[in-house]
Amino acid sequence: MQKPDYLYHGSPKQLEVLKPAQATGFSGAGDNENAVYAVAHYELAVAFALSLTAQSDTAVFSVNTEMNPPIIQLKDTLIDWHKTGYIYRLPSTSFQLIAPDQWVSYTAVRPVEVFKINPMDYKNWITLL
Structure with missing residues (x-):
C-alpha cells in the first residue's frame, strides 16, 4: 500500500500534539505498540473519537472496517x-x-487540521451486541 500524504487519528480528547502512548489492543502484536496510531480513511477514525466507557469486564469495542461507513460494535459500553x-x-x-x-508513528505528531465531531451524527453506525 502506498503511503498517503495524510492520515487520520480519532480521539475524545482535544490535543495540540499527539504523543506516543501504550496501546492495549487484542488483535495481535501490532495493537500493542507505544506509538501514535492512525488510519488512511477519515471514516475509520470516527469510532476512536467517541467518548466510550466500559461497563463490565466483558465489554466490547470493535470496528468492522469491511463496510463504508464502518460498523461500530459495542457490548456493555456507554457512549x-x-x-x-x-x-x-x-x-x-x-x-x-x-x-x-x-x-504508527513512534514520535510525536502535530496535526495539520482538526475536525470536531458530534457523536449523534454517527448513531446509525453503532450496533449493540
Missing part, C-alpha cells in the same frame, strides 16, 4: 452522546504501516 470528539489530520512522514490500514 457520552454530548461530548465532542476530534479527528486529527496528520502528515504521514513519520508513520509506517504495521497492519492493513493501520499506521
Whole structure:
C-alpha cells in the first residue's frame, strides 16, 4: 500500500500534539505498540473519537472496517452522546504501516487540521451486541 500524504487519528480528547502512548489492543502484536496510531480513511477514525466507557469486564469495542461507513460494535459500553470528539489530520512522514490500514508513528505528531465531531451524527453506525 502506498503511503498517503495524510492520515487520520480519532480521539475524545482535544490535543495540540499527539504523543506516543501504550496501546492495549487484542488483535495481535501490532495493537500493542507505544506509538501514535492512525488510519488512511477519515471514516475509520470516527469510532476512536467517541467518548466510550466500559461497563463490565466483558465489554466490547470493535470496528468492522469491511463496510463504508464502518460498523461500530459495542457490548456493555456507554457512549457520552454530548461530548465532542476530534479527528486529527496528520502528515504521514513519520508513520509506517504495521497492519492493513493501520499506521504508527513512534514520535510525536502535530496535526495539520482538526475536525470536531458530534457523536449523534454517527448513531446509525453503532450496533449493540
